[in-house]
Amino acid sequence: GQQVMQIPQYQHVQEGEDFTTYCNSSTTLSNIQWYKQRPGGHPVFLIQLVKSGEVKKQKRLTFQFGEAKKNSSLHITATQTTDVGTYFCAGNGDSNYQLIWGAGTKLIIKP
Amino acid sequence: SQTIHQWPATLVQPVGSPLSLECTVEGTSNPNLYWYRQAAGRGLQLLFYSVGIGQISSEVPQNLSASRPQDRQFILSSKKLLLSDSGFYLCAWGGRGTTGELFFGEGSRLTVL
Numbered sequence: 001g002q003q004v005m006q007i008p009q010y011q012h013v014q015e016g017e018d019f020t021t022y023c024n025s026s027t028t029l030s031n032i033q034w035y036k037q038r039p040g041g042h043p044v045f046l047i048q049l050v051k052s053g054e055v056k057k058q059k060r061l062t063f064q065f066g067e068a069k070k071n072s073s074l075h076i077t078a079t080q081t082t083d084v085g086t087y088f089c090a091g092n093g094d095s096n097y098q099l100i101w102g103a104g105t106k107l108i109i110k111p
Numbered sequence: 112s113q114t115i116h117q118w119p120a121t122l123v124q125p126v127g128s129p130l131s132l133e134c135t136v137e138g139t140s141n142p143n144l145y146w147y148r149q150a151a152g153r154g155l156q157l158l159f160y161s162v163g164i165g166q167i168s169s170e171v172p173q174n175l176s177a178s179r180p181q182d183r184q185f186i187l188s189s190k191k192l193l194l195s196d197s198g199f200y201l202c203a204w205g206g207r208g209t210t211g212e213l214f215f216g217e218g219s220r221l222t223v224l
Binding site: 103 | 152153154155157160170201212213214215216217218
C-alpha cells in the first residue's frame with residue numbers, strides 16, 4: 001500500500017538553530033499537508049501544497065513540494081521555544097477520504 | 112465558525128469494560144468524519160471514517176466499532192477493552208468530497224488497566 005516515510009524521528013536543536021523534516025512517498029500524491037502537534041495537544045493544520053515544485057512560506061516556516069509530487073519538506077529558520085512539538089506530513093494518494101500520514105518528527109529544543 | 116467537540120478528555124478503564132467516545136461537529140453539514148488513534152510518541156493510525164449517516168469504513172480490524180447516528184455525531188465504541196486499546200483517540204472532520212485539511216478535536220486519552 002501507499003506509504004509516507006518521514007525523517008528524522010527526532011531532532012534536537014539549540015534555540016536559534018534551523019530545523020528540517022522530510023517526507024517521501026512511495027507514490028505520487030495529489031497534495032500534501034503539514035500539521036503541528038504540541039505536547040499533549042491535537043494536530044493542527046499548517047498548510048497544504050498542491051502544485052509540483054510549490055514553495056510556500058509562513059514567517060519562519062518554509063514548505064516545499066517536490067517536482068515529482070512524491071516528496072516534501074518543512075524547514076524552520078531560527079527555531080524558538082514555541083516551535084516545540086511534533087510535525088506531521090500527510091498526503092492524499094488515490095483516495096479522497098484518507099490521508100497517508102508520516103510518523104512525525106519531534107522538534108526538541110536543547111536546554 | 113466550525114467547532115468540534117470530543118469527550119471525555121481522559122478516562123481510565125479496566126480490561127474487559129466497555130468504551131464509548133463521542134464526537135460532535137458544529138457549524139458544517141455533511142462532513143467526512145474520522146477516528147484516529149495515536150500511541151504514545153507515535154504517528155496517527157486511521158481507525159474509521161464516515162462519509163455519511165450510517166456509513167462507516169473500517170481501516171484496522173480490532174475490537175473497536177464506530178457509528179454515525181446523526182450527520183454531525185460520530186461515536187467510537189468497544190464492548191470489551193484490551194490493554195492494547197490504550198492510547199490517544201482523536202476525532203476529526205473534513206469537508207465533504209474534498210481532499211483538504213482535517214480539523215481535530217482535543218482528543219481522548221484512554222488508559223486501560
